[in-house]
Amino acid sequence: MIGVGVIGYGYWGPNLVRNFSDIPNAELRWVCDLQTERLARLRSRYPAVQITEDIDDVLGDPRVDAVAIATPVSTHFEIAMRALRAGKSVFVEKPITSTAPEAQRLIEEADRHGLVLAVDHTFIHTGAVKKLREVIRKDLGEVYYYDSVRVNLGLFQHDVSVMWDLAVHDLAIMDFVIGARPRAVSATGMSHVAGSPENIAYLNLHFDSPLIAHVHVNWLAPVKIRRTLVGGSSKMVVYDDLEPSEKIKVYDRGITLDPMASRAGERKNQMRIGYRAGDMFAPQLDITEALGSELTEFVACVEAGTRPTADGEAGLRVVRILEAASRSLARDGALMELPQERVLA
Amino acid sequence: MIGVGVIGYGYWGPNLVRNFSDIPNAELRWVCDLQTERLARLRSRYPAVQITEDIDDVLGDPRVDAVAIATPVSTHFEIAMRALRAGKSVFVEKPITSTAPEAQRLIEEADRHGLVLAVDHTFIHTGAVKKLREVIRKDLGEVYYYDSVRVNLGLFQHDVSVMWDLAVHDLAIMDFVIGARPRAVSATGMSHVAGSPENIAYLNLHFDSPLIAHVHVNWLAPVKIRRTLVGGSSKMVVYDDLEPSEKIKVYDRGITLDPMASRAGERKNQMRIGYRAGDMFAPQLDITEALGSELTEFVACVEAGTRPTADGEAGLRVVRILEAASRSLARDGALMELPQERVLA
Amino acid sequence: MIGVGVIGYGYWGPNLVRNFSDIPNAELRWVCDLQTERLARLRSRYPAVQITEDIDDVLGDPRVDAVAIATPVSTHFEIAMRALRAGKSVFVEKPITSTAPEAQRLIEEADRHGLVLAVDHTFIHTGAVKKLREVIRKDLGEVYYYDSVRVNLGLFQHDVSVMWDLAVHDLAIMDFVIGARPRAVSATGMSHVAGSPENIAYLNLHFDSPLIAHVHVNWLAPVKIRRTLVGGSSKMVVYDDLEPSEKIKVYDRGITLDPMASRAGERKNQMRIGYRAGDMFAPQLDITEALGSELTEFVACVEAGTRPTADGEAGLRVVRILEAASRSLARDGALMELPQERVLA
């Protein structure tokens, strides 16, 4: 039995509490939040859970093995570091930290103590994204492009830009589903409210392969779109998260190369690049709630000392891209090289 | 009665022929093409039209007042220049020329002779785009962003990239519907077939205003998308060219600014940026065939010596952006300033 | 403060409990169900609520003013009657009873005691259906047809047919949004599992006016459709419950009558019946949870002794149609007259 504390009970915290409550080998012992009115409601729903405004109550409890952190991004690093130093494994909301060096230090601290460090990249635990990964790796052939749009009319965040709020999802998904790591990034975007972070942004990701990736995020769109197109040399796939059941569609489509009939005024023996259009296939998807699967995996990792799918490194890779994209955006879209990942001997 | 010759009878030429045939005050006198098998079919359909492989037959006929040019892009400049020098008004397919200096020279030549120079920016003559312009100018308030996606599984062009083939439409539409002119452009893209031009590209357009514009074009998408989102301070609009009848949807949506309730750990008196969601309205659209309207306007301009909606300047503005975007794409997305438009005294 | 008991804690009961808990002037005192494993979970979530397997505990509590009944349809009448006789107002799931005479007796019993009798026609409390009613009554002119489709791949009910499970929604909505009452009904349908009630059915409703109504319900459809078309002499409306936000679309479309150009072989001076197509308008909808609004109204009616929107008469009208439709279905679609409503002096 793994003892768990939840730190932060705002927008996402109740989902953590509800899901931890349903995991047989987890015992939710504490919920910590600074706002007491939120905790009142919790008290009536989960009378067995202890409530506190003092994080030390949670970190000081020897029966707590792990904490889940759902506080504002700017506080992730400090709280996670305190938890790791108190010997607790950590599950932290996305993005893992505000800066790459912070994420790096959390990874090192977790490694030092043999603790689990997981980041909440929820989408990679959905049936749709797991299938997307499988399709990309098995069916697509060489991956040509990855194009993702995540726009809607949404509440502006006052502390982070639309990239750190929305593109983080696309980057986490892309990190999971394609094998390649980007070499450089550029971004453009704009804020339409004085003093507020960017509410629209476009990211271009460059790779060493002939892969091109692009992310469009927007808090100010009249319609909601959650669509990713991935094209490969053998097949193409559309992941539309708003489709009620057919979220993944695999198209047997691609390029064909035909010798072109010579035409007056044209070079002979040129190839005409055409296309072929074949069947479409929408596989049945696992519909288990992603957060439930994710927390179950986290608890299992804490029990067994194993590494979760979205570990600190995954969180770090995403933050590195967001940091570089933010620098690019501030410099009119200048291309920013991404640091090479450390290669472990 | 305006005598007309059509030069080039490949993919688009038959549409020109069919539409000119239906304009009462135009008389289609010549069709010129180098490929005789195309002309055979024409002969049986339009027995009154004269057929030739020699452009001089058309340009030498004093009863020809204007020519429409539907040949490969690389030949536009030379043919248009010959036509203007022969005293014929010119209607030329998009893009007007392969380079901005060529477009500039055509404009000057037409001006010198008092001839009409029109470029076939077909979409701006559709009911949908005319309505889009009206909505943007009357209802949207300050325009915040212009985002256009034009992707499908399409025949690769062997002589021009996807930007010159598809983005030209988006740039022509944007030039028509928004008042502002871009100050700079950057583009990224890729070719996935050796020796072939780019088949996927992303363009960012920068303005002096807080407007951000973006165009995504792709010949290698498994699904067809033709959608433009335009957001403003008062309303937002979606132009979806694939909708059978509701191509333009106007959303009464936007940002709201509310004083934010102070929360523990947050600065007081901050504004919460929320959003409002109101009615949606899809106006009835004029469904006249765009090319028919456009050629009717061209013929009327030739008769009256007036300027068409898409004149040489419009063609030039679009080519300038495409040229700069091509340079940017070749330099990893570096930002390219656009030349200031000449201000006529 | 109105004391409330919930009887039946299966599929729908938890929604009643959750919503009653959020109504300030209601106090949820009892939940009654025969299956104890369901109640365990309830106990931890709502520790203040008393739990029982014996309905008499609820009906015998003088602090209970009203009960909500969410048990199998076949038990509605008996439980509701016992509750009314115990002096409790009643809110009962749809359909109100299994037979029209039962519903009639409940109405009379409630009237006799001055108690509130409400039926849970949830949809009529949605923003979409309230707007549909408004549009039909204000904008449509004479109503020509009402066509409703409610199909999906759904769990078969073992005790009631698809008509009593799904068409009940359409009939309740239609009862609410159009002024007219049907004069007769016919139905066809089929069961595809031996010994099981019909899983597909089509209902035709006949009126004294030139209105025709039709309902298609199906538990065995591969796709989910929830769409109602209503056509009138002035406008037409589509209610698509699966649209995320634009559930109601009002079309300015209709018939036009033009004198027809005489043609060889046709009578002169005939009228050509054409159509006009105008704007479409999707009004912003109230997104309050329907069940919350409905229960709030019920509690207010119990407090004030007033009549709810969906009263016993509404429940009775729907059951009369379902009964007649069932008889018709058993007789190969023979037309069944509906009883005239009693006119109260």
Place this chain on the structure above:
Amino acid sequence: MIGVGVIGYGYWGPNLVRNFSDIPNAELRWVCDLQTERLARLRSRYPAVQITEDIDDVLGDPRVDAVAIATPVSTHFEIAMRALRAGKSVFVEKPITSTAPEAQRLIEEADRHGLVLAVDHTFIHTGAVKKLREVIRKDLGEVYYYDSVRVNLGLFQHDVSVMWDLAVHDLAIMDFVIGARPRAVSATGMSHVAGSPENIAYLNLHFDSPLIAHVHVNWLAPVKIRRTLVGGSSKMVVYDDLEPSEKIKVYDRGITLDPMASRAGERKNQMRIGYRAGDMFAPQLDITEALGSELTEFVACVEAGTRPTADGEAGLRVVRILEAASRSLARDGALMELPQERVLA
């Protein structure tokens, strides 16, 4: 080489002319129409075709082997009969005749002379409907239901009701794709314009098997829907003719029968009827123009003396249903038995 005459050059005639012109072993010799202004346009487009207002010119030409009849429905019988008696094979627009006895007489006349009699059931020659037939016969298992909706805002026909104008398509398709023949039909419908035929109708088709079929046609709908759902014991299929490419979707979905856990108050050992949801598959479709394939087949049948896919019998079967449905509609939806098909010894 088969000599062909086209009789009737209104809405559909030009399509016949265009397609016959493209068939190598057909020679279009005559077009006959009573309205000369239509023929003027034809003359310039197809100068080799002879034009006449006198049908005897066509029927008297020994080089004419076959005629295609695209005149008003009420004239089909007389013109087709004259053509057959003149020794010409006949291709006639749908519905084949206004009455079943007329169709029967045409069949007999064609048989007597060894001539081909074909009816233009265009849709059955589309790639989508051919695939629909294949899926139904190979994959669906026992067919449970066939539900077709064909509605839009359309021009009212002044001579035939919406059933004879639109449902004829659904009946022709159903006749082609499912093996079973209906035993009886009922229909309800209404006219909303005085003196005009019905503009909305619902047809129920009864079979000897557990198959139920239903057709909804409407000229007065605000949106266009062309969707057929077919459910079987093994799979289900959706045919949506408005989908640009995925017109046929095959769903691996169906019923499951599980022993139901006994519950308090319920009979034990009952089966719970659930459902399973699996993959969806949209096969690539042949996109050849249906009318071209159909006329090519007709010409080949005339050459070889073979029977076309949609022969007189197919036309007769559809007209029998339409006739019976019309009688049912006039009698408030009374069930009408369909005549047994003659069994040829």
